[in-house]
Amino acid sequence: MNKKLFSFLGILLGFSLVIVGFNNLFLSNPSTSSDIVTIKLSGWGASAVEQKLLKQLLQDFEVVHPAIKVKYEVINDQYMDVIKTRLVGEAAPDVFYLDALEAPFLMSQNVLEPLDSYIKPEFDLNDFEQTLLNSFKYENQIYGLPKDYSTLALFFNKQALSEKGFTNPPATWKELLSYSHKLTEDSNKDGRIDKYGFGEIAELARQAYKIKAYNGQIINKNGYAAFASPEALKGLQLAVKQYIEEKTSAQKTDVGTNSGSEMFAQGKVAMVIEGNWAIPYLKETFPNLEFGTAEVPTINAKKGTMVFTVAYVMNKKAKHKAEAWELISYLTGKQGMTKWTENGIALPTRKSVADKLGYEQDSLRSVFVAGVDYAIPWQIGKYSAPIINNFENQFTSAILGQQPLEKAMRKAQLEANKQIKTIEY
Incomplete structure (x- = not known):
């Protein structure tokens, strides 16, 4: 009888030790999710x-x-x-x-x-x-x-340039304008241009290096818009003159596309300035397109691009x-x-x-x-929205010939700075 009791107590004690052991195991090793x-x-x-x-x-x-x-x-x-x-x-x-x-x-x-x-x-x-x-x-x-x-670089259609006798992409903006004249085509001879030499993008992010080329500024040291100076206007005039007077550049809306990459890919323009992001898009969507890249042509003997x-x-x-x-x-x-x-x-x-x-x-x-190494960072102070919005609204108007460039930029600068002052105070 005593032997059975001790045997039972031994089994019970052993079982208890096992339970305690398991409890200690869980207590000392909490769930990894916690x-x-x-x-x-x-x-x-x-x-x-x-x-x-x-x-x-x-x-x-x-x-x-x-x-x-x-x-x-x-x-x-x-x-x-x-x-x-x-x-x-x-x-x-x-x-x-x-x-x-x-x-x-x-x-x-x-x-x-x-x-x-x-x-x-x-x-x-x-x-x-x-x-x-x-x-x-x-x-x-x-x-x-x-x-x-990504910086910006010049994308060029190799076949289009080769057909016009160009063996290299333009290295200067003067060459780009010359190339654009020869690359702009009216294949139907009805006055409607089917292919443009250059694709222009009127956004400030794509015009800033032109402003800087003549020592112009986008903002001054106090963070206010300063893009209406004579130096800045000289750079911006390059785009306006080519589009209005020379008619050798097109905007994306002119050719029914949504981006610079798209108008280039579809052969609407022979050259465009775009970022590295355009490379995988062109390779995947237009695998038969033969294109090359080059540094942005120099302006006023200066290298320039955006980053x-x-x-x-x-x-x-x-x-x-x-x-x-x-x-x-x-x-x-x-x-x-x-x-x-x-x-x-x-x-x-x-x-x-x-x-x-x-x-x-x-x-x-x-x-x-x-x-x-020489790129201009896309960064224009603490109050970028008023500067960008006013610039692009008025510059688009100027590039379409709706008002003189100088008037447009002065109006944009005045309104941008007015809005900045309102935000500050």
Whole structure:
């Protein structure tokens, strides 16, 4: 009887120890899901190829950082308005895209986390193209790390130029005008032009380097519009004269297209100035089109182009800043940037990655890389919207011949500065 009782108690004790052991196991090793930190990343809509590539990159990041999960959100409409509203309402993402154009305003509003304290020597900050990195500096602090960029370059139809006896693309703006005359065709001889020499885009982002060519300014040192000066007008007059008087350039609406890339691809124009983003579009959509690229023709004996870049920035109120930095540093680190830019959709902001991928020797992309050394950053102060909107409204009117250029630009400058003063005060 005693033996049975002791045997039963022994079994019960053993069973109890097993249960305690299991309890201790769970207590000492809590569920991994409770350890995972979620970082929200927001960006704007892009091509299906780009979206797929980013999602793969984020999956790769999560493999390397199993304790961090990235929730990726695409904001398709009114991106900056949505971001600004969420920053005010404290519902902004931890990490998000920020265009260089919008950076000065947000950097001045104390809503972004300075990244200087997170950046370690091994991150190799000097590897970035300094022109691009400087676009995200404010009061000696770094607020964003550029993920990619593009300059502008001249795209030319090889067959069209060859048929007119041109063996090389134009190197100067004077040559571009001369080429445009010969390339502009009225094949039906009915007065209607079927093919233009050059595709003109009236946006300020495509006219700024012309303003700078004659030492004109878009804004002055106080951030007010200054594009109505005689120097600025001299550069802008190049586009107006070619379009109105010479009739050798066309805008996208003249030929029933939606972009410079499209009017070039469809053979409506023989030359156009576009960004690196046009290359995959042309190759995929118009595989039989023979085209080349060259640096933007010089104006007033000066090289000029624009550079557009976007950075990853951190919300100052992000709850998990260390993890947010891990995401930013991976995406803009050498490994992440190589994966992001190796298919040519975008150009790497790190010089070592560009060297590794051979873009300086690439027959189409080398001119974009060369341009970054002298490019004008697309960044025009804290109040870009009034400047851009007023410029483009009035410049479009001038290029269509509805009013003199000088009158149009003075009107645009006056109204832009009036609106800026209203915002400031």
